[in-house]
Amino acid sequence: MMSQITLTILETSDVHGNIFPINYGTNELQPLGLAKAATLIKKIQQENDYVITLDNGDVIQGTPLTYHYVKYMIDEPNPMIEVLNYLQYDAAVVGNHEFNYGLPIFKSAVNHSRFPWLSANLLDKADGSPYFGQPYLIKEFGNGLKAAVLGVTTHYIPNWENPEHIQGLDFKDVFETTKQWVKYIREHENPDMLVVSYHGGFENDLKTGEPTEPHTGENQGYRICYEIEGIDVLLTGHQHRQLTEHVNGVLIVQPGFNAQFVGKADITFEKNKGKWEIVGKEAELLPVGSEEEDEHVLKIANKYETKTQEWLDQPIGFIEGDMTITDPLAARIAEHPLVEFINKVQMDALGVKISNTALFNNSATGLPNTVTMRDIVSNYVYPNTLTAIEISGKDMKEALERSASYFQLDEQGEVKVNPAFSEPKPQHYNYDMWEGIQYTINIRNDIGSRIEHLEFEGKPVGMEEKYEVVMNNYRAGGGGEYPMFKDRPVTKSSQIDMTELLANYFLKHKTVKAAVNHNWKVVK
Template sequence: MSQITLTILETSDVHGCIFPINYGTNELQPLGLSKAAAIIKKIQQENEYIITLDNGDIIQGTPLTYHYVKYLAEESNPMIKVMNYLQYDAATIGNHEFNYGLPVIQGAVNQSGFPWLSANILDKSTGRPYFGKPYLIKEFPNGLKAAILGVTTHYIPNWENPEHIKGLEFQDAFDAARNWVSSIRKYEKPDILIVTYHGGFERNLETGESTEPHTGENQGYRICAEIEGIDVLLTGHQHRQLTGTLNGVLILQPGFNGQFIGKADITLEKSNGKWEIVRKDSELLPVGSEEEDEHVLQLANTYETRTQEWLDQPIGFIEGDMTITDPLEARMEEHPLVEFINKVQMDALGVKISCTALFNNAAKGLPHIVTMRDIVSNYVYPNTLNVIEISGKDMKEALERSASYFQLNDEGEIAVNPAFSKPKPQHYNYDMWEGIEYCINISNDIGSRIENLMFEGMPVDMDETYEVVLNNYRAGGGGEYPMFKNRPITRSSQIDMTELLANYFLKHKTVKATVNHNWKVVK
C-alpha cells in the first residue's frame, strides 16, 4: 500500500497587491504577492504533488492596477505576469475582476498561462461558460487525478456596471456547483474533487445559524451541507481567515491582500488500485516575515515606478481642515470630506440630492496639498455614478438601512452595530446624504430612526419622485439597498469617481472644507 500527500495552495482577494506597502502612506505592510512568492515557490519546489490556485479578485484593488488599466493597458497585465511566474494551475473569476470592464478581464485571461474557471458565468448567446473552462483536470504520477471546479458568486449583477457584464448570464452558484460536481464525478472519476468558489459562508460554521440576509451572495455553507462529492472547498470574497472541516469537506479562506496563503494537505492511500483520501489538514501561512521575491519585484518594477510618479502629482489645495482623526465621529457628524464627495457627485451630474459613504476606517481625509495618492487612498473603489429616480418612501427606507449602522452600547454610548463589522467590515454600507435634511435618532428601534426628513424646506413626500446621484454599486442595490434596484436611471457617468474628484481639483484648484450640517445623529 502506497501513500502520498497532495498539497493545495490558495490565494484569494489579493486585490492588486504585489508590493508590501500601503499606497496611501507608502509604509511597509505584511502583505502582497512579492512576499507570498517566497512561500509558494518553496512549497512548489519541495512537493511533486501540488496544485496552486487563486480564488478571484486579483486584478483590481490598488493604485498600481488602476494606473495600469488607465495608462498602460497596451502592456501586459502586471498581476498576470506575476501569476505566470508563480505557475498557478488555475484562477477563479471574482466579482471585482469585472470592475474595469470585459476587455480588461478578457485581456488578462488571454495573457494567462493557466485557465480561468467559472462554471456559472455563461455566454447568453450560447449558454456555455463564458471564460471557456468550467473545470480543470490535473493528473499526477502514480495515476492520481484531481478535478478543480470553479464557481463565482452570482450576485454580481447587483453591484456591477451593466456595461461591464453585457452579454453574460450569472447562473446560481449552488445549482451550477451541484450539477457540475455530479457530472465530474460521473464522467471524469477523479480521486479528489476541489471546488474553488469565489464566495463565502452565509451561516455560522459552528452553529449553522444564519449570519446574513438570504440573498444568495454567499452559499458556502449550503454547498458543503447539500452537495455530495466535494472533498475541498476553497472560498474567498468575505476576506475572512478560515480553516477547518464542514460536513466532511475541508474548507479554506485565506484573508485578503495576500496576507496569508491557504494550504491544504490531502493524504491519500492506494488500495486495490484506487486512491482514497485518509486525512485532510488545512492551515494559513502568514507572509509577513518573508523577504520579497526579487524576480516578482522586477516583473512589476516599471509599473510601480510609473504608479508612484502618478500618485505624487499635486493636483489641488484644501482651504481649511478636511482630515479625519476619528472615523466614527466622521459618520456621526457631517465631515467636510463626505460633503465634498457628495458635492462633486452633484456637480458632475447636475442633481440636487446625493449620497456617499466613508468606505473604510483607514481613510485619513485630504491634506492641505492634495495629490492623486490622497485621492485614491480615500476613495478606494473604481465606482462610476448613476442618477436614479426613487420615491420618498424609497429614500426613507434607504436612510433607515443606513441608520441601522449604529447601536447603543452597555454604557449608553453610540457604537457601530456588529452587523457592519463582522464577519467582514462593511463600513461602506453606511451612507451619508447631501441635499436633504434628516436626523437619525438611535434611541428608536431600527427601522424607525429617521426623523424630520426634509427637502428644500418641505417634508419629503413618500409618494413623490426624487432624483438621486450615487455610485453604481449602490444604485444596483448593493449593500442591502433593494429599494434602489431596478429604479429608472436618468443619467450616468462612465468616468471613475477618482478621476471626477481629481478633475474637480484641476478645475477649481482650491476647495474649501465646509459642512452645512444637513443631518445629525442623536440618542
C-alpha cells in the same frame, strides 16, 4: 503495504492588485502582497511533487498600481497576470472585481494567462456555454493520481457591477451549478479528489449553523457543504475572512485578503485495491509577513510601480481649512467636510440635487492641505462610477433607515457601531450620508423608525413623490442590502471613475474649502 502520498493545494484569494508589501496611502511597509507570497509558494512548489496552485478571484483590481496600469499602461502586459504566470498557477477563478475595469480589460488578462480561468456558472447569453471556456480543471500526476477543480463565482455580481461591464454574460445560481457539475465530474472524470474553488463565502455560522446574513444568495458555502455530495475541499473567498475548518466532512479554506496569507490544504492519499483514497485532510493559513520578497516578482512589477508612484505624488489641488479625519466614527456621527465634498462632486458631475456616499473604511485619513493623487486613492478606494436614479420618498426613507441601523448605544449610552456592520467582515461602506436633503437619525428609536424630520427644499419628503438621487454604481444596483434602489429608472450616469472625477474637480477649481452645511445629524 499501501503507499501514501500527500497532495498540497495552495490558494490565494482577494489579492486585489497587491504585489508590493506597502500601503499606497502612506507608502508604509505592510505584511502582504504577492512578492512575499511568491517566496512561500515557490518554496512549497519546489519541496513537493504534488501541488496545485490556484487563485480564487479578485486579483486584477484593487490598488493604485492596477488602476494606473489600466489608465496609462494598457499596451503593456497585465502585471498581476505576469506574476501568476511566473508562479505557474494551475488556474484562477473569476471574481466579482475582475469586471470593475470593463470586459475588454478582463478578456485581455484572460488571453495573456498561461492558465485557464474557471467559472462554471458564468455563461454566454448567446449559446449558454461557460463564458470563459472552462468550467473545471483536471490535473493528473505521474502515479495515476487525478484531481478535479471546479470553479464557480458568486452570481450576485449584477447587483453591483456596471451593466456595460457584464454585457453578454448570464449569471447562474452557484449552488445549482455546483450540484450539476460535481455530479457530472464524478460520473465522467472519476477523479480521486474533487475541489470546488468558489469566489464566495459562507452565509451561516460554521459552528452553529445560524444564518449570519440575509439569504440573498451572495454566499452559499454552508449550503454547498451540507447539500452537495462528492466535494472533498471547498476553497472560498470574497468575504476577506481567515478560515480553515471541516464543515460536514468538507475541508474549507479562506485565506483573508491582499495576499496577507496563503491558504494551504494537505490531502493525504493511500492506494487501496489500485485506487487512491483520501485518508486525511488538513489546512492552515501561512502568513507571508516574515518572507523576503521574490526578486523576480519585484523585477516584473518594477516599471509599473515606478510610474504609479510618480503619478501618485503629483499635487493636483489645495484644501482651505481642515479636511482630515482623526476619528472615523466621529466622521459618521456628525457631518464631515470630506464626505460633504464627495457628495458635492457627485452632484456637480451629474447635475443632481440629492446625493449619498459612504466613508468606505476606517483607514481613510481625509485630505491634507496640498492634495495629491495618493491622497485621493487612499480615501476613495473603489473604482466606482456614478449613477443617478429616480426613487420614491418611501425608497429614500427605507434607505436612510438601513443606514441608520449602523449605530447602537452601549451600556453607558455612548454611540457604537452595530456588529452587523463590522462582523464577520467590516462593512462601513454600507452606511451612507446624504446631501441635498435634511434629516435626523434618532438612535434611541428602534431600528426601522430612526429617521425624523426628513425634508427636501424645506418641505417634508412625500412618500409617493419622485426624487432624483446620485450615488455610486454599487449602491444604485442595490448592493449593500439596499433593494429599494435596485431596478429603479436610471436618469443619468457617468463612466468616469470617481477618483478621476475627484481629481478633475481639483484640476478645475484648484482650491476647495473644507465646509459642512449641517443638513443632517445623529441624536441619542
